Amino acid sequence: MKDTELEDWPPKFWKFHLETDTKPSVKVAYTDARRFGRVRLVDCPGEDIRQYSPLVENGPDPVNDLDIFTEQYLRDKMRSRRVPVKALLLDQTTISGIGNWVADEALYQAKQHPEQYCNTFNDEEIKTLFDSIRYVCQTAVDHLGDSDAFPEHWLFNHRWGKGSKEEASQHPNGEKLAFITVGGRTSCYAPERQKKTGKVEPKAEDTNAGVEAAKQSGKRTRKRSQVKLADGEKGDGADVNTTAPELGPPAKKSREAPPSEAGDLVVKPSRKGSKIKSEAADGTGTAPRSSRRKPDTTIDTTSTNMVPEPQRGAGGRRKSARLQ
Template identity: 60%
Template sequence: MPEIAEVARLTHFLQLHLVGKKISKVLAPDDSSIFGKVGTSGPEFQRALTGKTVIGAGNQGKYFWFLLDKPPHPVIHCGMTGWVHIRGQQTTYNRYEEKSKGDRNQWPPKYWKFQLETDSTPKVEVAFTDARRFGRVRLVDCPAEEIRKHSPLVENGPDPVVDKDVFTEEYLRQKMTSRHVPIKALLLDQAVISGIGNWVGDEIMYQAKLHPEQYCDDFDDSDIATLYKAIRYVCDTAVEKLGDSDEFPEDWLFKHRWGKGKKGAVTTLPNGESFTFITVGGRTSCVVPNLQKKKGRTTIDGVKEEGNASGKGSESRFFEVKSGKEAAGNPKDEGRPAKRAKTSESKAVKKEQEQSAPASKQNVKKQKVDVKEPTQPVPEVGRRRSTRLNSAN
């Protein structure tokens, strides 16, 4: 999925080739997933852009847009596979370039969702493609300077590169201490920080040498400062390089993590440290266990475990460590993990009931044969069962 760096790359190309030009032709066949999910349609998008002049382009996290001389303005989310192509330009970034080589000279490109061209000389031809159709294209009807005050941009958190005055260390501390989720899940929450996706999140945690499973409210001030610096470093560097992975630093986890599941894949970094993959918040996460130590409470498959180095985590979120009983009265325990805890308790009760239940008919029969003179009276239920068994025989 295009993340903060890739979307910055798209914005760069739009600013370079489209801003200042008038759109003379638009093609946008209706697609209920691309347009309809956000309350517009292909024909409506086509009418809104035709004849308008592009006066600017911008990005916030995983969203980008281009501003027209008159509203409404198109705002686009790439989803999983969305991308912008400009005829005659190589807009793709190196990690995915191999996939596009065969279609480089094809126009319009495969899986296009809308096309437009300008009346300039030479004319500029632009197409948005999305093979998996998780992208979203919408129109925002507001003055150009107010576009970030409207949905969907207003619901998203600050962009760590664009919004340096908002995304501060104090902002991060406040978000971390007011929530109780694995830190990787917090980083991926677009309402908290815009633009961080899976690979950026993993790179940040690796550079900070912090574990992605640790709960966000279990970090001390020193760790928060380290994490903030890592977020700024990774995001600033990736955007500066416009998502060109060949330009990323050689010591980045990014350069070596892409062989998962491939035969003979390397799982060791140049510095000799091994990396592995775990699941955090439903997403695959790349971790270097020897460098990213668990401190405080962590989460594995929805159930918390005790930490080690900091002395925190003496209490489990879902179970009392000493008694093994389900913790009660904590509103944060709602949801799926709490159901798992309840299920475990039910199984334990059921097992206890089975162990205390009367013996089966077969066991009673065996007891009657093997034990001629029981030292204790047979329970009433047992005598009735024995009587029935004798009468049956």
């Protein structure tokens, strides 16, 4: 911590701070503005701290564990997994101490795309990434994490604008910077510099890949029919009312008989199977109703001789209704 920052003690966003009773005293503060961190108290000798949980579950440190973190170690880890390389670098059980910006910086220096699957890199690319990780981590430790002392050409110094009006998302060397989400974290990279040399996650594939695959497989794609626009009309010339219908089963044939010449009767079956509705084809009138009774039997609804509703007799038998 800088001496100028010690004047304002404890620092901003501190969660706890310690001060030793030694001469001279040592002050330590833990700050966490975003509240992502955790603090655990482990009762053990200081030199054995990495043999206790949670540090025992972590992978080797790129600066302190050079006997474990080797090029072969990184190659074995990358070949045994199928995840985006950025997600692999953020996994603390694989490598300790690589956070979001460190992973982005290492990939930027190695000219490798953060979404590419880690098992698709060749041996030369893995060696380049290993050297980049060592370079970035060692440089940051040598400067005690003082970002003002980081090299000017680093991505770190130009990644914070996110395309805002104040800071353009562009490196001073002219490379445009972009932001994507990889491994649940916002990732900054230079598309022109960090090219894909292997497979990436499906969601990161070109959206036109599906269209090209459909063309190669021989599938037909329908196009909206084009209509000529009148003067002054706006549009792209596509008539939504003339869109070709989707392919499907053939339409069922209508039961309705085709109309014949004028004067003939057209019979249309109704929903009720007991009656047939008929009408003149020329629309001049309606044919009289017919029923399932015999043709010579008619019902006169205006007659006063209609026998009333059948009544039950004394013996419980139903009397039949008759027409007079």
